[in-house]
Amino acid sequence: MRPHGHGKRKPEVVVVTGASAGVGRAIAKEFGKHGASVVLLARSRDGLEGARQDVEHVGGRALPLQTDVSDDRQVEAAADRTEREFGPIDIWINNAMVSVLSPVLRMTVAEYRRVTEVTYLGYVNGTLAALRRMWPRDHGVIVQIGSALAYRSIPLQSAYCGAKHAIQGFTESLRSELIHDGSKVRLTIVQLPAVNTPQFSWIKTRMPRHPRPVPPIFQPEVVAQSVYWVAHHPRREFTIGLSAVQTIIGNKFVPGLLDHYLAAVGYEAQQTQVSVDPNRPNNLYDPVPGDYGTRGPFDGQAATYSVQAWINHHRGWLALAGVSLAALSTFYLKVRRHPSNRSGFPSVPLLFSRTDD
Numbered sequence: 001m002r003p004h005g006h007g008k009r010k011p012e013v014v015v016v017t018g019a020s021a022g023v024g025r026a027i028a029k030e031f032g033k034h035g036a037s038v039v040l041l042a043r044s045r046d047g048l049e050g051a052r053q054d055v056e057h058v059g060g061r062a063l064p065l066q067t068d069v070s071d072d073r074q075v076e077a078a079a080d081r082t083e084r085e086f087g088p089i090d091i092w093i094n095n096a097m098v099s100v101l102s103p104v105l106r107m108t109v110a111e112y113r114r115v116t117e118v119t120y121l122g123y124v125n126g127t128l129a130a131l132r133r134m135w136p137r138d139h140g141v142i143v144q145i146g147s148a149l150a151y152r153s154i155p156l157q158s159a160y161c162g163a164k165h166a167i168q169g170f171t172e173s174l175r176s177e178l179i180h181d182g183s184k185v186r187l188t189i190v191q192l193p194a195v196n197t198p199q200f201s202w203i204k205t206r207m208p209r210h211p212r213p214v215p216p217i218f219q220p221e222v223v224a225q226s227v228y229w230v231a232h233h234p235r236r237e238f239t240i241g242l243s244a245v246q247t248i249i250g251n252k253f254v255p256g257l258l259d260h261y262l263a264a265v266g267y268e269a270q271q272t273q274v275s276v277d278p279n280r281p282n283n284l285y286d287p288v289p290g291d292y293g294t295r296g297p298f299d300g301q302a303a304t305y306s307v308q309a310w311i312n313h314h315r316g317w318l319a320l321a322g323v324s325l326a327a328l329s330t331f332y333l334k335v336r337r338h339p340s341n342r343s344g345f346p347s348v349p350l351l352f353s354r355t356d357d
Contacts, residue, residue, distance in 0.1 A: 011061065013086045014231075015039045015079070017069050017126050018096030020047025021292045022197030023145060025054065026220035027093055029294070030228045032060025037086040041067040041078055042096065044287035054294075061086070069096045069122030070114075072129075079129040088137060091231050092130035094123040094167075095145040098284050099160040101205040101270065111204070112159050114284055119163035124170060134185045141231050144171050144189040145223075148244035151191075152251035152258060154214070155266040156207065175236070188230055191248070193218055193241030196302035198292035204282035209271035216243050217302040220294050226309050242308040 014031045018024035020042035028038045032055035040051045040062060048064035055062035063085060065078045082089055097119045100111050127142055134140030150168040153161035168189070175187050194213035197220055205211050218241055230238045239245050250258055281288050295302075 010087065012036045012090040013039070013082065013088060014091045014093065015041065015082055015089055015126075015130070016093045016095060017041045017067075017122065019051050019064075020044040020287075021051075022199055022294060022296070023192070023195055023220045023223050024093075024095040025051045025294045026224035027095065027227050028062070029054045029058055029060075030221070030224035031091075032056070032062065033058045034228065035059055037061040037063070039078070039082045039086065040064040041069065041075075042287075043068050043283075044291075046289060046291045047287070050291035050293065068118075069094075069125055070117035072125040075122075075125040075129050079133060083133065089130060089133055089140060091141045091143065092126060092134075093143045093145065093227065093231075094126040096122045096126075097160070097163075097199070099157060099199065099203045100284065101156050101203055101207055101211050103156060103206070104158050106206050107159065111284065112162075115159035116163055116166070119160060120166040120170075123167050127170075127174065131185065135183065138184045141186045141188070143227060143231055144187075145227070146171075146189045146191045148191050148193060148239070148241075148247040151248045152255075154262050154270075156270055186234060188235050189237050190223070190227055190230055191237065191239040191244055192223055193244040195220055195223060196296045196298040197294075198296045200296050200298075201292065202281065202283045202288045204284045205276060205280075206278055207267075207271055208275060208278075210274045210276040212270060212272045212298065213296075214266075214269045215301060216241065217298055218306060219299075219302045219304050222304065222306050222309065226306075226313070229313055238312060240309045240312075241306050245308060 012031070014036045016024050016028045016031075016038060019028045019040035021044070024042070025047070028040055028051055031038050038055050038060050040048050040055070042048050042051075043066060045066055048066060052062040052064045063082065065081060067074045067078045069075055079089065098115055099119070100107065100115060123144060130140060130142050134142070144167055146167055147164045149157065149161045150164040153165070171187060171189050178185055178187060194215065194217045196213065196217050200211040200213065203211055223240060226238060226240050239248065
């Protein structure tokens with residue numbers, strides 16, 4: 001929240017791309033719970049209307065704007081309208097994505113281009129629109145929704161993984177520039193695990209069976225809660241889920257082993273046992289009609305809580321507790337080893353006097 005008027009605080013103005021469904025919609029709703037004014041950017045008119053109702057139902061204000069983030073002019077126009085209607089943007093969250101589940105040899109150049117334009121350049125367009133407004137004010141937060149796949153690519157998702165790697169590189173470069181210029185605009189990236197979102201019902205696929213996230217799977221609300229927290233606490237990067245942490249660390253130390261492991265399990269892990277029509281409607285170029293909501297079809301397999309994310313939230317306090325426990329242990333051992341401590345409870349002067357041991 002930011003000051004407004006005579007000590008009053010005006011609701012935060014938050015822009016979320018890809019807000020019509022899945023993670024983006026869960027994030028919009030989470031900010032709405034805290035009274036934010038949330039601008040919803042996506043292509044789906046039906047999904048945007050559902051997201052607007054979600055945000056307003058929990059107490060926030062919502063402005064749905066039908067926007068294709070691959071078009072920088074549309075993104076810039078959305079940013080202009082945001083500030084005209086709600087005021088200066090405090091937080092911009094880049095989340096929009098599309099993907100194709102297919103072996104590389106069956107992909108087309110047009111598909112690579114489209115995934116890149118939305119999933120990577122959409123982030124660039126959003127970041128630039130936010131920076132043009134935040135930079136002169138020296139205030140604001142930009143959150144990039146990343147993925148463990150930015151560190152470790154998997155088979156069948158070469159276009160998506162390539163885009164996530166590009167987001168990582170772009171974000172790190174920009175962060176260094178902000179530090180160099182002494183800017184107070186804050187940039188952070190949140191690396192996701194597998195999430196139960198509707199994308200698996202509409203991504204383009206050339207595989208024989210229905211797409212699925214690779215377990216372990218988390219509900220979108222787990223991500224939304226962490227994104228809200230990260231937007232208000234300085235972090236360079238925030239990873240959700242032990243599986244994501246293991247993926248990132250594993251690729252650092254045993255990338256060759258992971259190549260062979262993913263070759264063996266990566267195809268099956270991304271498909272259910274249910275057949276799917278490869279010509280089903282997909283959202284690569286146009287949104288699929290209807291409101292798909294926040295969650296996908298894998299509720300029964302998705303966790304509603306992440307212990308790792310909780311530890312990540314509280315790592316400062318946990319580190320302090322660890323240091324305190326170590327100090328107490330050292331203190332206790334010193335007491336026990338002291339030659340004058342027959343009872344185990346020496347006087348205070350004795351404890352803090354110089355000893356020979």
